[in-house]
């Protein structure tokens with residue numbers, strides 16, 4: 001029997017708290033689909049020539065949030081080819097960004113409990129918001145603050161805690177095809 005023709009994929013956008021796997025899963029989706037891949041943090045670093053910690057230190061968080069809105073606007077007016085977009089964990093804070101994200105395509109929230117997030121990223125030093133005396137407490141507070149924003153923005157939620165990266169990628173691609181053909 002012939003393979004059925006697979007519908008084209010929409011933009012796939014990954015949201016969720018630091019350490020939930022947006023960058024990792026984004027790269028894996030890129031490998032699986034060959035769609036272009038953009039990580040908003042990496043794009044901001046390229047465009048400014050500064051690292052995320054430097055931007056926070058020199059210009060402050062509010063300026064970083066302006067840069068995030070800027071890259072979402074660039075993607076909205078950019079190429080019509082679908083792409084995989086990994087975002088930074090705080091991109092949903094701004095109402096304008098939540099609107100832009102939903103308009104851009106299929107938004108997936110990689111939901112992950114705070115203990116798992118902490119285990120995954122406690123040894124990394126490239127997340128300025130976690131350079132605090134109690135990083136686990138910071139993650140818990142951010143989860144409380146941002147949970148409604150992730151819920152509001154996502155078309156699909158996946159609980160990643162006990163899933164392998166390949167299972168998550170497979171689940172996203174199956175749902176993205178259905179989303180496109182609705």
Ligand SMILES: Nc1ncnc2c1ncn2[C@@H]1O[C@H](COP(=O)(O)OP(=O)(O)O)[C@@H](O)[C@H]1O
Pocket residue numbers: 016017018019020021022023024025120121160161163164165168
């Ligand atoms: N599903 C998963 N299972 C186990 N480890 C994971 C999973 N997803 C991501 N990781 C690990 O967690 C860490 C943070 O992932 P990353 O992709 O940088 O998260 P984010 O971009 O959301 O902050 C990395 O070391 C990555 O290998």
Ligand SMILES: O=C(O)C1=C[C@@H](OP(=O)(O)O)[C@@H](O)[C@H](O)C1
Pocket residue numbers: 016017018019022023041052087088089090091126127128129
């Ligand atoms: O949650 C946040 O506010 C941030 C998350 C980071 O991205 P990851 O979620 O990819 O770590 C990065 O954008 C910056 O450090 C701020």
Ligand SMILES: [Mg+2]
Pocket residue numbers: 022023024041086087088
């Ligand atoms: Mg990331």
